Amino acid sequence: MATGRTHRPATRSRGIPEATVARLPLYLRALTALSERSVPTVSSEELAAAAGVNSAKLRKDFSYLGSYGTRGVGYDVEYLVYQISRELGLTQDWPVVIVGIGNLGAALANYGGFASRGFRVAALIDADPEMAGKPVAGIPVQHTDELEKIIDDNGVSIGVIATPAGAAQQVCDRLVAAGVTSILNFAPTVLTVPDGVDVRKVDLSIELQILAFHEQRKAGEEAEAQAGAAMEAEAEAAAAAKAAGKGPDGDVPAVMPA
Amino acid sequence: MATGRTHRPATRSRGIPEATVARLPLYLRALTALSERSVPTVSSEELAAAAGVNSAKLRKDFSYLGSYGTRGVGYDVEYLVYQISRELGLTQDWPVVIVGIGNLGAALANYGGFASRGFRVAALIDADPEMAGKPVAGIPVQHTDELEKIIDDNGVSIGVIATPAGAAQQVCDRLVAAGVTSILNFAPTVLTVPDGVDVRKVDLSIELQILAFHEQRKAGEEAEAQAGAAMEAEAEAAAAAKAAGKGPDGDVPAVMPA
DNA sequence: CCATCTTTGTGCACGCGTTCACAAAGACAT
DNA sequence: ATGTCTTTGTGAACGCGTGCACAAAGATGG
Numbered sequence: 001m002a003t004g005r006t007h008r009p010a011t012r013s014r015g016i017p018e019a020t021v022a023r024l025p026l027y028l029r030a031l032t033a034l035s036e037r038s039v040p041t042v043s044s045e046e047l048a049a050a051a052g053v054n055s056a057k058l059r060k061d062f063s064y065l066g067s068y069g070t071r072g073v074g075y076d077v078e079y080l081v082y083q084i085s086r087e088l089g090l091t092q093d094w095p096v097v098i099v100g101i102g103n104l105g106a107a108l109a110n111y112g113g114f115a116s117r118g119f120r121v122a123a124l125i126d127a128d129p130e131m132a133g134k135p136v137a138g139i140p141v142q143h144t145d146e147l148e149k150i151i152d153d154n155g156v157s158i159g160v161i162a163t164p165a166g167a168a169q170q171v172c173d174r175l176v177a178a179g180v181t182s183i184l185n186f187a188p189t190v191l192t193v194p195d196g197v198d199v200r201k202v203d204l205s206i207e208l209q210i211l212a213f214h215e216q217r218k219a220g221e222e223a224e225a226q227a228g229a230a231m232e233a234e235a236e237a238a239a240a241a242k243a244a245g246k247g248p249d250g251d252v253p254a255v256m257p258a
Numbered sequence: 259m260a261t262g263r264t265h266r267p268a269t270r271s272r273g274i275p276e277a278t279v280a281r282l283p284l285y286l287r288a289l290t291a292l293s294e295r296s297v298p299t300v301s302s303e304e305l306a307a308a309a310g311v312n313s314a315k316l317r318k319d320f321s322y323l324g325s326y327g328t329r330g331v332g333y334d335v336e337y338l339v340y341q342i343s344r345e346l347g348l349t350q351d352w353p354v355v356i357v358g359i360g361n362l363g364a365a366l367a368n369y370g371g372f373a374s375r376g377f378r379v380a381a382l383i384d385a386d387p388e389m390a391g392k393p394v395a396g397i398p399v400q401h402t403d404e405l406e407k408i409i410d411d412n413g414v415s416i417g418v419i420a421t422p423a424g425a426a427q428q429v430c431d432r433l434v435a436a437g438v439t440s441i442l443n444f445a446p447t448v449l450t451v452p453d454g455v456d457v458r459k460v461d462l463s464i465e466l467q468i469l470a471f472h473e474q475r476k477a478g479e480e481a482e483a484q485a486g487a488a489m490e491a492e493a494e495a496a497a498a499a500k501a502a503g504k505g506p507d508g509d510v511p512a513v514m515p516a
Numbered sequence: 517c518c519a520t521c522t523t524t525g526t527g528c529a530c531g532c533g534t535t536c537a538c539a540a541a542g543a544c545a546t
Numbered sequence: 547a548t549g550t551c552t553t554t555g556t557g558a559a560c561g562c563g564t565g566c567a568c569a570a571a572g573a574t575g576g
Contacts, residue, residue: 019533025467028313029413029446043553048564052448053492071554088467089474096466103365110361113463118470146455157473158466172524181471181476184462188287188371190310198472204442205371208354208416208456209346211440212376215415216347217540218439261568277563301523314526314565329524500531 020061026051028059028084032079043074087119092197095154097180099171100163104186108162109137110175112201122154122215144171150158151178159183165189274345278319284309285316286342292335301332343376351381353412355438356423357429359389359399363445366420368397374376380412385425402429409436423447 030050034042038212045061048055062068062075068083069075085091096114101124107112109124124141126132131141144177150156159180161168168187174182176197185201193199212216276346288308302320319439320333326341343349354372356363359382366372367382369384382399389399400408402493408414417433419426419441426445432474435443435457443449443459451457 006463017533021471022464022468024370024471025464026448027462028467029463030448035400041356045553048332050448052450054535056537057533059553059555060534068556068557070543073550074553087471089470094466094470094473094475098313103368107361107365114351114466117463117467118467145522147465158469182473184465185467190284190288190308190388192310196476198469200469202371202462202465203283205287205375206283206371206462207442207460208377209286209375211442211456211458212347212352212379213282215352215440216350218454227390237462275563301527303523315563317525319563325525327524328573330522330573390517473568491547509542 016064020064021088023051023053023057023061024084024088026053027061028081028088028090031077031081031084035081039077041070041074041076044069047075064213076130090118092118094119094154094158096158097123097125097147097150097154097156097175097240098160099125099147099168099175100161100167100187101136101146102162102164106136108160108186109139109144119158121139121149123158125150132220147180151175151180156180158183158184160186162186184188274322278322279346281309281311281315281319282342282346284311285319286346286348289335289339289342293339293452297335299328299332302327305333323496324478341504345417348376350376351418352377353414354378354418355383355408355412355414356418356420356431357383357402357405358419358425358445359384359394360420360422362513363420364390364394366418366444369399380414381408383408385421400402406436409433409438414438416442416443418442419449454475 024187027047030047031042032231033050044055044059048058053059059069062080064085068080082091096119098108098121101109105124105126110120114121120137121137123146124136124139125144125147127139128143130165131145132143134141136254151159157180159175159182161175161183163171168185168189169191172183172185172191172193176193181196182198183191183193183200185199186203188203188205191201225240285305288305289300291308292305302313302317304317309316317327320338322342323345324336340349352433354377356366356379358365363382363384367379372379379395379397382394382397382405383402383405384399385402387401391399392399409417415438417438417440419429419433421429425444426443426447427449430441430443430449430451434451439454440456441449441451441458442458446461446463449457449459
């Protein structure tokens with residue numbers, strides 16, 4: 001039983017590394033843009049620049065899909081768009097349900113990127129009876145009671161959770177029990193799911209905290225450089241503790257707000 | 259000039275691996291929950307379960323911060339909350355601006371997780387003059403013209419981009435020019451930023467496509483198993499192409515919708 | 517004070533992902 | 547047909563992250 005695993009580390013799915021799979025959508029987006037501008041072919045160097053990766057990595061990524069390029073010329077844009085779409089499973093339609101139609105859920109329902117690339121919002125689901133029937137993004141919201149029936153009737157295998165943290169695990173359990181095997185989780189909680197179910201999480205708060213870490217480090221380095229490189233690691237730590245209004249070290253700090 | 263780099267691969271920030279930094283917010287969340295329940299100490303095993311990771315990894319992660327545990331007992335919850343908060347730079351207040359107050363921007367502004375952990379929404383910015391002055395989440399929206407002044411007056415170093423893709427790079431450039439050095443990008447575009455600026459991206463569409471890949475693979479494996487394990491990789495690919503309504507192989511497919 | 521038991525902290529090995537560098541392949545001009 | 551030039555595809559080396567397994571550390575009970 002995997003607990004909140006973001007990706008499968010064990011078996012490399014059909015030989016395509018997970019890291020490569022994660023980049024394919026990026027390539028696809030860049031290629032689609034080229035296709036719209038009717039660009040016939042593109043070199044690995046150009047496409048890599050457009051996708052924000054390095055060209056060796058891109059070529060290796062494509063090599064896992066097969067040999068779709070022509071040496072001396074590059075890659076056929078249309079053909080590659082199709083190959084990647086097929087590999088990602090976007091040549092078929094994926095019905096998706098969104099559970100939790102608050103601010104975020106509504107934003108997701110309105111997001112254009114959904115419908116445009118193989119995904120179709122099959123239903124919006126919310127626990128609030130007041131919401132039932134109200135249209136959001138042109139789709140009437142349905143009550144949580146209908147969840148199992150909706151999943152079953154529409155053959156939904158992908159669910160999006162945009163509920164408050166407290167409700168997420170329960171919703172997740174019901175989705176899984178009803179047959180959903182892939183979940184995109186926006187709630188700030190670790191979801192526990194049975195084996196065979198994939199969970200990916202999107203967590204605003206975590207991303208911000210990671211940025212804050214780097215931001216602090218940048219500020220620290222700058223201060224260190226200004227102070228004339230005399231500040232040792234110990235001194236820095238002490239200064240930080242002091243700045244936070246604490247004693248020399250080792251005493252219990254004020255509790256962080258929830 | 260880094261192009262849309264998500265994290266710095268080169269220098270390991272002050273010895274703490276990037277992978278560890280990305281997990282610290284997870285630990286912090288679990289610890290905060292324990293703190294609220296007034297749990298005094300926790301073992302690596304328990305905390306790891308709560309955070310959805312394995313205990314050896316957690317212990318190794320904490321070892322980068324220092325030796326904060328007590329053998330035979332575990333970790334002091336309050337103390338650890340403080341140490342991680344300090345390491346992540348959450349003991350200080352980070353003013354944040356959100357640019358692009360559409361559905362998503364509004365949802366972000368309303369998101370409680372912002373204010374609660376060291377982040378403060380300093381301003382909401384939108385290009386639409388109609389929006390100016392309207393309060394969203396209790397904060398009046400300001401026009402893009404004010405961007406530079408807002409950044410400067412509030413000492414903002416973290417910016418959130420929730421604009422349409424077309425406007426993202428331009429907004430990014432202005433943010434960076436005004437002094438922002440960390441950007442959280444929700445727009446489906448690769449952002450190009452100068453060295454020293456961190457960019458993290460959150461991309462719904464990409465996450466869904468990754469799930470679709472695994473979903474397709476699961477479906478394929480299932481079909482393979484049912485068919486009696488006689489289906490080879492080649493046969494599988496051919497079947498997929500056929501299901502998509504294509505000829506035997508190698509001919510140019512229909513173009514995907516934008 | 518000593519023995520036992522729990523739990524941390526970490527050395528080590530392994531595997532994945534990235535990058536380099538180059539040979540093979542094909543287009544294109546002459 | 548042949549040579550040149552561009553660009554792909556990949557073998558090999560390296561570094562990071564993960565997980566195992568165990569010794570060291572300290573609490574707890576007698």
